[in-house]
């Protein structure tokens with residue numbers, strides 16, 4: 001689905017030098033590139049605090065740990081997301097409340113969100129799925145009305161612009177907290193695991209820094225129960241180089257999406273990704289909704305041609321066995337179910353060429369128009 005090798009070769013000299021410098025320095029943990037990266041990301045996003053951590057799942061967990069929530073408190077989130085979003089809620093003995101998504105944007109439906117609020121609700125986690133922003137103006141207005149904290153799961157949305165009623169901002173910086181992942185295939189991917197948390201709130205930043213560092217401010221004085229979640233120096237060194245290319249990487253993904261859009265336009269069996277007026281789509285994934293197509297057949301046909309494709313996600317959160325004992329998982333989410341049966345993601349990355357795109361689109365259409 002991605003070609004990280006070709007991408008690496010374009011920046012090889014710079015990356016190799018940076019990696020070797022870290023090895024020479026032996027500052028594998030807590031080395032200088034980490035703070036440099038936090039500064040780079042904070043100016044890229046125009047956000048006050050960036051707290052690097054070990055991965056995007058930890059980023060969500062640390063954010064929730066910093067909110068002093070009590071067991072049984074409810075956190076509202078879409079069911080149609082990667083499991084990390086909902087898993088950490090349960091891990092912290094909180095209750096995940098699964099809500100419906102919009103059938104066009106695949107993101108949290110604000111009407112469903114407001115309906116799901118109860119006196120136990122404490123936080124909302126919208127997900128910028130596939131690189132398309134959730135409707136943050138509506139979500140923030142609801143959060144304000146009900147005094148709730150918003151944690152944006154920006155693992156798939158980094159670099160996207162949200163055109164808010166208050167001006168243009170980067171996704172992940174509009175809620176009280178934003179989180180992201182630097183999993184290698186992400187739009188800003190490291191060469192291993194990595195993640196970060198962002199906020200403009202000084203008190204939350206201080207608390208989240210503590211949580212990520214065993215609950216200590218001062219070494220060996222542990223004020224609260226925390227965890228150990230660090231971005232390592234080698235990953236930060238790689239990310240310092242890759243962040244300079246992030247906008248160009250996003251443009252390359254958008255060009256791929258444009259090509260696919262044109263090739264599949266007006267085909268009644270294919271719905272191409274929607275792009276809402278309020279955001280720029282950064283196309284972490286290019287995901288089609290199939291209408292009346294045998295999806296398994298298409299996946300198998302593409303695999304025969306050595307074209308990868310993926311189903312993100314075949315089983316929604318509320319139907320996963322891990323949540324079977326939650327009353328809140330016994331909900332009917334017809335749009336989510338409908339999408340899980342029909343979506344398919346095609347290869348999209350920074351190194352795709354016209355020949356590959358022509359081949360992929362021709363094969364998809366060959367199967368669909370049979």
Ligand SMILES: Cc1ncc(COP(=O)(O)O)c(C=O)c1O
Pocket residue numbers: 055056057058081082084085127153155156180181182183193194195
């Ligand atoms: C929406 C979403 N949230 C959270 C995560 C978790 O990130 P990580 O794999 O770095 O833990 C991912 C990525 O895999 C994701 O796609």
